[in-house]
Amino acid sequence: MLDCLIIGGGPAGLAAAQEMSEQGLSNILVVERDVELGGILNQCIHNGFGLHTFKEELTGPEYAHRYIEKIKELKIPVQLDSMVLEIENAGSYKKVHVVSTAKGYEILETKTIVLAMGSRERTRFMIQIPGTRPAGIYTAGTAQRYVNIEGLPVGKEVVILGSGDIGLIMARRMTLNGANVKMVLELESHSNGLNRNIVQCLEDYNIPLKLSHTVVNIHGKHRLEGVSIAQVDEHRVPIESTIEYVPCDTLLLSVGLIPENELSKSVDVSLDRKTRGPIVNEMMETSVEGIFAAGNVVHIHDLVDNVSAEASKAAKNVIKYLEGQKKGDQMVQIVAGDYVSYTVPQSFFVNDQQKEALEIMFRVTKTDRNVKIVVSDDKGEVLKEFKRPVIAPGEMEKIKLPRQLINGIEGRLSISIGEA
C-alpha cells in the first residue's frame, strides 16, 4: 500500500511530491493523465512565472522543468498517461481506480491522497451565447494549446470575450502570431486579470478593452463570420440600442476556470459553493480524512508560486497525518465578510503547539484604493488590521496571523474589507 498517491502532475502535484520526498517519504506515486509532467504550464510559453519561488522570471515550461528535474533527481515514481477515474473511501485507506494504455485498469491502495487535478475552462455552452454553431470558436486555453504546442494558426480576425489573465495573454499571443485582435470584451465593469497583464498584453499592442460588454449573437454557417456585441447594464443585461456587428473569423472565450472536482465528488469531498473546490482546513485537508488538496483544484490561483507553496504545505501535513500528529483542539470557521468572496482555508485549529502563523488567502469582490483588511471575531471585536493601497478581484490577497492572536478564539473568525 502506498503512503500517498498524488493525482495530477502539474505544479501542485510536483511540488507536493518534491516536498514529501525531501522530507523522507518515499512510498509515494504521482499519477498524471497526460504523457508528460508539467500540467497547464507546458502551454504557457510566456514569461512571468517563478518571481517569488526562484526570484527569476521564467516561462511556464522552464518553471515546470525545474520541478521535473527534481522529481527525476529524487527518483520519485511517476505514472504518466494514466487517468484516475474514481476514488473509494475504505476507511483507514483509499482505493484509487486508474486506467492506462500500459497497465489497463488498476485499483491502487493508498493511505492518503493529494488532489492536484487543476481546473478546466468554462465553455460557450456554459455561458449560453445564442447563435449558430460555426467553426472558429475556442476556449482561450484550447487556442493556446493549438498555437503554442501544436503550432496551428487558430484565426486571423479575432475577438476575445473575457479579460482574465488567460484572455489577456492570448490577446498578445494571437497578435504576435500575426492575427488582428480587434477587441477584448469584459462583462464586468473591471478586468479580473493582473494589472501587469493589462499593460503588457493590451495597452502595449493598442488592443481595446471594452468593459461592461458581451457577445450577444454568433453569425456564420461553416466558419464564424462575425459576432454581435452589446454593452450591459448594472444587472449584466445587454442594452438593445448598443448592439453592433463585428466581423471576425475567431472568437476566443476566456470566461473562467472551474476547479476540476468530478473525482472529489466521487468520494464525497465537500465543495465550497464559491470556489467550487474542496473545503479545506489549515492543513489543506478536505472533509474526507486522509484526502488533502492543493492548487487550482482548490481555488483558482493567479500565480503559480502560490500553487507550489500551497502544495508544499499540503505535503508537510500529509506527513504529520501519517505520523499520527494531533490536529488541534477545536476547529474555528473562517467567514468571508464584506467585499470578500471566499477564503482558503475555510477553517483552522486552535492549538497551543502550533507555532507557524496562520496563512489565509482570499479574493475581494471590488477594486478599491487605501483600504484595510479587517480580521474580527464573532463578537465583532477587531483582532488585526492590514492596510492595502489597492485591492482588485484579479489579485489574490494573503495575510498571516500570529498564533498568539488567534489561539484563544471561540466561534468564528471573519475577514472583511473596510475604509482605511
Ligand SMILES: Cc1cc2nc3c(=O)[nH]c(=O)nc-3n(C[C@H](O)[C@H](O)[C@H](O)COP(=O)(O)OP(=O)(O)OC[C@H]3O[C@@H](n4cnc5c(N)ncnc54)[C@H](O)[C@@H]3O)c2cc1C
Ligand atoms: C493561460 C494561463 C496563463 C497563466 N499565466 C501565469 C503567469 O504568468 N504566472 C503565474 O505565476 N501563473 C500563471 N498561470 C497560472 C498557473 O499556470 C496555474 O496556477 C497552475 O498551473 C495551476 O497548477 P495545478 O497543478 O493546480 O493545475 P494544472 O497545471 O492544471 O495541473 C493539473 C494536472 O492534473 C492532471 N489531471 C487532472 N485530472 C486528472 C485525472 N483524473 N487523472 C490524472 N491526472 C489528472 C492534468 O492533466 C494536469 O496535468 C497561468 C495559467 C493559465 C491557464
